Amino acid sequence: MTSADTAVARPDEAGPPPAGPPAADPGAGDGRGGQAGALTRILRRPALGALLGAVAVFVLFTITDSTPQHLWLTQTGFQAWAQQAAFFGIMAVPVGLLMIGGEFDLSTGGMTGFCAIIMALLVGNEHWNAWAAVAVTFAFGAVVGAVNGIVVTRSGLPSFIVTLATYFVFRGLSVGGVLKVNHGSTSIGLTGTDHPGLKSAKDVFGGSFAHSSGLPVGYQTGILWFAGVTVVAVWVLARTRFGNWVFAVGGDADAARKVGVPVRRTKILLFMTTSTAAALVGVISFLQTNTAVSEQGVGYEFYYIIAAVVGGCLLTGGHGSALGAALGACIIGMALQGVIYSGWDSSWDFTFLGAILFLAVAVNTLTYQRAMRARR
């Protein structure tokens, strides 16, 4: 007897509605006026927590810096943490985009190492032109991402599981495969420097710039790549249709599909972006160091995720910031270098990062809830 159920269960519809004239009614008729406060606007910015955190961490290490020359505030100090931040940030930014799109990629850390190994094998062992090797590595990255994305969107399996599988496959390949081709050694290095195209490829990916008397070694080009990736990601997210779709597929994929957003294509492209970025990191790291080691990058996927989460990307998708993820990577870079400059045992890195992660998530969640609740 359904009519009884509905009659009893819906008392709030019993009253007749105010049948007022269909005139314009400010505030959609519920009498709540006023502009959203400036505070609400600021709190709604997902990168806010990361910005405050970065400033706090910078100030902290300015105080605790125990090097005789106070390196933290010199170009040397900046270069040291910026380089680390760049390595994490080139990945953290696309990982953040993917997270906003509602998916995870656990294969990223292992992929950076595996891509470095591909470079090393092609240039070091096979004596390819370095640029051809770069092209193949990028293509490989894109294909792995496409496979991840297609499997996730077609199977409906959680991306956590699918990319965990990818991660283990490549981890095995990067150890077993390398041992096999490389006659029992897990490290592949360049034997000479006269490989074709190597010099120019090194200039682009593994070189340095802005040499000065204060910093004779200069800054690594990886830092420029990090800046570039961040700027493009921020622009894409805020100012393109694709960016709008990224928020939508992570926020509510069903609703997005209903209004015509290509949900699968968007997600596949995001997976391709993270794995192509992993190829970029692999290329940079090989061209900077001339070596690639098995299992290089393994475990880094967590640093990327930490950076993205610290940067305000919601684990459940639909909310976040590329700039925030970049700032998160800066926090990690500063933490790793600052612990050394402070003369602390570097084992404390992990504890420090864990504490930052916890703090950042707590702050982000509180501010986010406050912003979302602003009008309730």
Place this chain on the structure above:
Amino acid sequence: MTTTDDAPMAAPGAAAPALLEADGVGKYFGSVRALSGVSLSVHPGQVTCVLGDNGAGKSTLIKILSGVFTPDEGEVRVDGAAVKFHSPRDALSAGIATVFQDLAMVPLMAIWRNFFLGSEPTKGWGPWRRFDVEAARRRTREGLAAMGIDLRDPDQPVGTLSGGERQSVAIARAVHFGARVLILDEPTSALGVKQAGVVLRRVAQARERGLGVVFITHNPHHAYPVGDRFVVLNRGRLLGDWAKDEIGREDLVRLMSGGAELDALSHELERIPGLEELAPDPAVAPEEQATAAPSEAVHAAPAEAPRAAPEEDG
């Protein structure tokens, strides 16, 4: 959309054909008859209310009108010409927009991002082709204003809007994208009294703009103030189709709740001990009680009232 009929377009001025018409439509799921022989019409600037209890066939009817289902019997006509919709997209391109209960909006996204989601305006060329953010904001504001909605901050996430405002934005979106017929699927069912009022104003606004509106509800008190025609369904069949001057609010209430059935039920409920708790609680919902029709007051329970209260004082 495929036109299966060469019905001539209406002569201007003459009795115009309905914007959207269903003629004896029916739908079967296996051997279960969900809907049979139901007809209704929607004219420009009119609100046709479809009323019925749960399981009366309202959802099936809507899904036929909005292109989700194709009818197994009868036909659907747009501007007098028979059409066959194969998807909601077909219906949409014929100017028939449906606002389903889930609204198809992403709660975490700003209003203006939601408004144009999937149909984002762009500017620029080649790799510089980009989301025209300024135009999107401006047109969202205009689209909302045109429906009498004044939201202070289009950057606000949709999830922070009240239920009525959210429905209003969804309706404004459908109107902005050129709907001629607006199908609203139970837009007031999850809302408190005030919020329902907000949505009903939107319905009236759409009517004033000359749209045809199909308003699905099981609440005659929501239907009566805005409706021009009332189509009542019962167990998949048409119970009746009345113009506003042919039927009073009380008749509609009785029809809806099944008249004699309801009397028997209220009789039965009075005899169940401990049911006094279900009597309306004036402290919780004075507004509802004061305005409730007598026949409904018996059944008004405070079960949901505490939930409704915070929505109203927000």
